[in-house]
Amino acid sequence: MALIVQKYGGSSVRSTELVKRVAERVVATRAEGHDVVVVLSAMGDTTDRLLDLARQVSDLPSPRELDMLLTTGERMANALAAMAIQALGAEACSLSGPQAGVLTTSAYGKARIVDVAPRRVRQALDRGAIVLVAGFQGLNPETEDITTLGRGGSDTTAIALAAALKADICEICTDVDGVYTADPRIVPEARRLDHLTFEAMQEMAASGAKVLALRSVEYARRCGVTVLVRSSSGTGPGTTVSASADDGHGEGGAITGVAHDVSCAKVTVTGVPDLPGTVARVFRAVADAGCEIDTAVQNVPGPEAGVTDVTFLLPGEGAPAAVAALRGIRAETGFTEVSQDDDVAKVSVVGSGMRARPGAAATFCEALAEAGVNIEIMSTAEIRISAVCRTARLHDALRALHRAFGLDKPAVGSGA
């Protein structure tokens, strides 16, 4: 008998019919003799509808009150699922984030989990109940107020609960049946992976793979929680993400997959005086605007001696604030211009095999060149190579890289 945490996202519970189907799956898992903790997101577009109500009463809703409002969505889904499970004859008990002991920082709207004290979850499990915990929410223990965890919050709730309860596995039940070597809607040859290491999953998530939020993978890695990404319908073996380095490639290591991100923006600052500290001043302004710089390049000073251009990638949503902040320091730093380009995509190849493959960067560039994709910025990390190209060239770039790195055919001995 195992203790299993199952998380279902909003699209898996977007109607009462689907809530009933999730209930059936949960009860089936319980019937196999396992203890089950379920983490649910809000039903379908509930959160968006609540946000819309908030906008109708206030241009700038207070984050505390917004969290009070939004957290009702997960509670509703949770209580309904508990009723559906009870209707199938099983015992169930729904708990809010605070009731489940999910303790967070005080950063409303983007709180981080600091501790999980799952006393009530344990008690309910000991009574034989299936326990449902509202995802995406927790308690700020200092003020006793409810908080939300921001993007990827429900995945993180599930993984944090699995860690605190020493669960055997945390199942992330979603629209897709696992982690793929590429987005199958773009690369038809993409294959489902049987297994990934935390490290590879982290790089995939950081490079734009949507199946698991980066922060939840980091949490799982830190606490050693084995994650199984699988279909909400319960069919198929899914993809296991764990610490195990055994990806069947021995020292050579494997190439995991290609990932892409179209949500980024490219910002270029031209005519930056080539003086010590000026580029640092530019980056500080961006950081103070709350933006994380991804990849940055600085041109070699050109014929116009004394000035240089700086280009970097930002999350698209944060770019306007960063550009505004940069305009504010233009006089002070003396640069010529700042521009934002949203028509960019980032493509990445990820895998521990990068370490042992000195020619990887060359393979990467050759593949894109042959596909006629122009690289605008390129960066390499330990197990990842990324490049920025035009959005229109994204599909060709992904297909070319998927082929060039041998992802079209099952890697020998990888079991994937």
Place this chain on the structure above:
Amino acid sequence: MALIVQKYGGSSVRSTELVKRVAERVVATRAEGHDVVVVLSAMGDTTDRLLDLARQVSDLPSPRELDMLLTTGERMANALAAMAIQALGAEACSLSGPQAGVLTTSAYGKARIVDVAPRRVRQALDRGAIVLVAGFQGLNPETEDITTLGRGGSDTTAIALAAALKADICEICTDVDGVYTADPRIVPEARRLDHLTFEAMQEMAASGAKVLALRSVEYARRCGVTVLVRSSSGTGPGTTVSASADDGHGEGGAITGVAHDVSCAKVTVTGVPDLPGTVARVFRAVADAGCEIDTAVQNVPGPEAGVTDVTFLLPGEGAPAAVAALRGIRAETGFTEVSQDDDVAKVSVVGSGMRARPGAAATFCEALAEAGVNIEIMSTAEIRISAVCRTARLHDALRALHRAFGLDKPAVGSGA
């Protein structure tokens, strides 16, 4: 500077536009220098929509989970109102029932308030904030689960908070601008009352007047909380309900008004053996089915010696369960038949003036007789006379009683 508790019902916040209007009223009260605590119901038909979702997943939802689900409605309204108040530049803080310290019994769906520990409400008031408390809900301190208070729950929340905070007044802001001598939709001559005693309001509420729930009036009376019933729009003086016996009538006392109730059902048990204990057995079966018997009459045994008929009024919603319970004891008690009649209405005249008016019952019967209304059951209490008639005769009955008891013209010196 006073401390004012204001309660707004669901129809006063059925759209975000109306939430903003409530926010304006609350901020205006605060601007007059008062401390303000606001209790809100769920927006419009939110509770019905949540109940409908519950029915879609379960034929018999567990009361605990139903309360978890339903209490999200008041939280939403509350958080939205807090945002709307903040958008007007005032400080606001929304609290759930448990956060506000509303402690209840464990009877999910119909919990009763046992204590209010308003520490967090006080703290927020001391910070200068307008405090919003979700109505209709509380915490079962034994299990730390959320409960709902059932019908009239938000009025009771407001009055309980006013009592615990020693507020100067509890304003019940509603669709109508006060308590009337009769329902103005039926009796055009009905007048708004300036003042009522708790006792008269209790009898009016018990007789079907909808403006305040009986349990909330009982709570106010027990704790001595002065209640002001007024329009949500804030216009008009409203009706004050308090302990004061000064209704301007000296020892004579006043007639408060007429009330009616069409939600009742008449149950008749015929051929009941006229033996000691048999009627008691009938009433016990009804009570065990969870039904409160209102008015009961037992016929004098007729020519068929040894048997009698028993007729009583029940709340309409409980009648089917009571009738089923009675059918279950038919063999045991030996009665002939049990029948249910929903086509009945109860009309009542309420007022402390009843005490000093020996001819009141005669006036009552004469008025109905002249209007051609047949009385099926009649009962009198200390400050009330009630009769049951056909539903179709209700309007005529109310108008006749309103006229006969002099309610058409302002009572001399009553100020009403």
